[in-house]
Amino acid sequence: MNQLKLPSYLDQSEAVKDRFDRMKKRPVTLQVKNLNKVFDTPQGKVTALKDINFETYKREFVCVIGPSGCGKSTLIRILAGLETQSSGDVLLDGVAVNGPGPDRGMVFQGYTLFPWLSVKDNVMFGLEMSGHSKATSEEQAFQWIDLVGLGKFAKSYPHQLSGGMKQRVAIARALANQPRILLMDEPFGALDAQSRAKMQSYLHEIWKNIDVTILFITHDLDEAVFLADRVLVLKANPGEVQEVIEVPVPHPRSPEQLLEPEFLATRKRLEDLIHPPEPDVGINEDHLNMVRMVRVDNEVESVF
Amino acid sequence: MIMFSNLFSIGTKLDSRQRLTMSVFSFLLPLLIWSLVSYVPFIWHPKVEIYTAGDVSYFNKGLLIDREIFDREVEAAIKESKAIPEGVPANPVYLPAPHEVATALYTAFTTEPKRRNEKWLHESLWDSIQVIFWGFVISSFFGVPLGILAGTYDVFSKLFEPFIEFFRYLPAPAFGALAVAVLGIYDAPKIAIIFIGTFFQQVLVVSNTTRKLDPALLEAAMTLGAKRMSLLFRVVVPGIITHLYKDLRLLLGWAWTYLIVAELIGTSSGITWFITQQARYKNFDNVFAAIIIIGIIGLTTDIILAAIGRKIFPWEKGQAKS
Numbered sequence: 001m002n003q004l005k006l007p008s009y010l011d012q013s014e015a016v017k018d019r020f021d022r023m024k025k026r027p028v029t030l031q032v033k034n035l036n037k038v039f040d041t042p043q044g045k046v047t048a049l050k051d052i053n054f055e056t057y058k059r060e061f062v063c064v065i066g067p068s069g070c071g072k073s074t075l076i077r078i079l080a081g082l083e084t085q086s087s088g089d090v091l092l093d094g095v096a097v098n099g100p101g102p103d104r105g106m107v108f109q110g111y112t113l114f115p116w117l118s119v120k121d122n123v124m125f126g127l128e129m130s131g132h133s134k135a136t137s138e139e140q141a142f143q144w145i146d147l148v149g150l151g152k153f154a155k156s157y158p159h160q161l162s163g164g165m166k167q168r169v170a171i172a173r174a175l176a177n178q179p180r181i182l183l184m185d186e187p188f189g190a191l192d193a194q195s196r197a198k199m200q201s202y203l204h205e206i207w208k209n210i211d212v213t214i215l216f217i218t219h220d221l222d223e224a225v226f227l228a229d230r231v232l233v234l235k236a237n238p239g240e241v242q243e244v245i246e247v248p249v250p251h252p253r254s255p256e257q258l259l260e261p262e263f264l265a266t267r268k269r270l271e272d273l274i275h276p277p278e279p280d281v282g283i284n285e286d287h288l289n290m291v292r293m294v295r296v297d298n299e300v301e302s303v304f
Numbered sequence: 305m306i307m308f309s310n311l312f313s314i315g316t317k318l319d320s321r322q323r324l325t326m327s328v329f330s331f332l333l334p335l336l337i338w339s340l341v342s343y344v345p346f347i348w349h350p351k352v353e354i355y356t357a358g359d360v361s362y363f364n365k366g367l368l369i370d371r372e373i374f375d376r377e378v379e380a381a382i383k384e385s386k387a388i389p390e391g392v393p394a395n396p397v398y399l400p401a402p403h404e405v406a407t408a409l410y411t412a413f414t415t416e417p418k419r420r421n422e423k424w425l426h427e428s429l430w431d432s433i434q435v436i437f438w439g440f441v442i443s444s445f446f447g448v449p450l451g452i453l454a455g456t457y458d459v460f461s462k463l464f465e466p467f468i469e470f471f472r473y474l475p476a477p478a479f480g481a482l483a484v485a486v487l488g489i490y491d492a493p494k495i496a497i498i499f500i501g502t503f504f505q506q507v508l509v510v511s512n513t514t515r516k517l518d519p520a521l522l523e524a525a526m527t528l529g530a531k532r533m534s535l536l537f538r539v540v541v542p543g544i545i546t547h548l549y550k551d552l553r554l555l556l557g558w559a560w561t562y563l564i565v566a567e568l569i570g571t572s573s574g575i576t577w578f579i580t581q582q583a584r585y586k587n588f589d590n591v592f593a594a595i596i597i598i599g600i601i602g603l604t605t606d607i608i609l610a611a612i613g614r615k616i617f618p619w620e621k622g623q624a625k626s
Contacts, residue, residue, distance in 0.1 A: 099526075100523070101527075101529060105527065112524035114521060115543075116545070116619050117542075125528055129525075129538075157619040173528065177529060
């Protein structure tokens with residue numbers, strides 16, 4: 001097989017380097033300092049997150065990626081305030097967060113739309129919770145619904161929508177509160193490949209046009225490289241930051257870039273970090289112990 | 305007959321016409337069995353109705369007698385060359401034929417009460433419905449909020465549920481005498497019995513339903529800024545309301561089962577009074593008629609409530625699917 005000659009994922013073009021320099025001069029939106037999370041289980045203490053440190057800049061798009069069990073969901077739930085850390089700080093615009101609140105919007109993998117509310121009322125929910133009048137909430141809700149392209153479905157109930165549409169409503173609902181940061185926990189994980197690609201493009205469009213920082217959890221390497229400015233790579237047992245990768249793929253992103261050298265180089269780096277080559281110790285559990293179970297006179301002698 | 309085998313494929317739903325047909329059959333089938341037992345002489349019919357007494361001294365026209373005794377007397381009469389008694393196979397008096405019950409259903413409403421202070425059947429029924437209604441409304445008024453609280457907050461769950469678990473094993477009728485002593489002999493103790501029978505189950509059923517609410521919905525609401533009271537009233541309550549409504553429909557059925565006991569307490573009244581009175585006179589056709597009326601009222605109420613539910617919870621259809 002031809003080994004494709006890839007550049008290093010650390011090589012950045014002038015434009016990309018310049019953009020990162022400018023980005024790092026922006027104010028920090030979210031800062032995570034020495035974050036630890038230990039679960040008490042019947043089997044003893046389990047360290048889910050160990051000494052996590054990172055920050056996101058204003059209007060940055062950060063993806064968090066890692067093998068299963070690396071605590072990425074625990075991390076985002078702590079950031080959302082749905083779980084409490086064992087030690088360490090989460091600062092939003094320099095202020096420690098305490099419990100869930102509308103300044104941190106969250107989009108879950110399982111949509112979590114309120115089934116008893118229409119699309120419009122779902123989007124209005126957060127606005128009404130933060131004390132807006134019904135009229136203002138309604139007016140703003142329509143703007144957000146239009147933004148995600150669901151104007152025609154404002155009166156529909158969630159069960160009448162497709163998965164992708166539901167997730168767009170969930171995004172609109174979270175954005176309606178104008179959060180400082182949008183936390184997304186594998187939001188497109190339940191979608192088929194085609195809708196997922198479409199949703200990724202939508203999300204980028206929305207992100208470009210709105211003043212919001214996005215922290216996006218995924219286990220899909222392509223998704224991470226395609227969406228992110230920087231990718232936070234976690235490793236499992238215990239969950240630690242392994243590397244923060246600055247994605248050298250220039251903006252605006254398009255699906256054609258999936259085959260470009262910078263993209264492939266970054267993807268390969270992620271692949272190596274998350275699925276490191278296993279040391280050959282003789283016994284390979286993954287090897288199937290197969291014997292030939294086809295009759296000798298089978299019409300198809302070999303599948304090759 | 306078309307696609308008969310399709311009816312028995314596992315895991316497939318019938319279409320709406322097949323479903324209706326089956327529902328009709330589910331009523332026709334028991335009616336068919338009842339008719340067979342009533343109208344086909346060689347099925348069951350353990351009695352003989354005498355129409356000619358012959359020379360048997362204690363036989364009268366219209367008397368119902370065990371078939372064995374009848375056969376013995378016929379044999380004896382033949383042996384002694386006396387006049388032979390004659391009769392037709394009959395069922396016991398407590399199993400009237402469908403047409404007799406159908407007639408009774410009609411005449412029960414048209415027959416004036418025998419004594420002036422007695423009530424018409426529809427008046428008795430109305431009394432029963434009122435007792436059920438108030439018993440159920442009062443029970444729900446306390447039971448539903450308590451159940452929701454217990455299902456939402458662990459502190460209320462641990463505070464209420466152990467005692468309620470204990471109390472629900474105490475049979476409601478056991479409180480009959482007490483209820484009369486405290487509340488007098490008229491409708492109040494009857495309502496109390498229905499309350500006791502419904503309330504404790506209701507709290508547990510409602511709290512269980514509340515606990516089944518998807519916690520992710522609560523989390524989503526919290527990230528949108530919902531706090532305590534709005535979580536309860538804007539998420540928990542609407543989130544469970546369709547299931548709650550179904551629970552209440554089910555519990556209303558249970559309330560009816562306590563009605564008969566409740567109405568025997570203090571002064572007999574309502575449909576139960578009618579039934580016991582008719583049974584005393586051996587008018588079993590009227591007894592059956594009254595029982596059928598209870599069934600019809602129960603089923604009709606439930607069908608109406610289900611239809612109302614579909615109207616006021618337009619999202620329910622999709623929820624059931626997903």
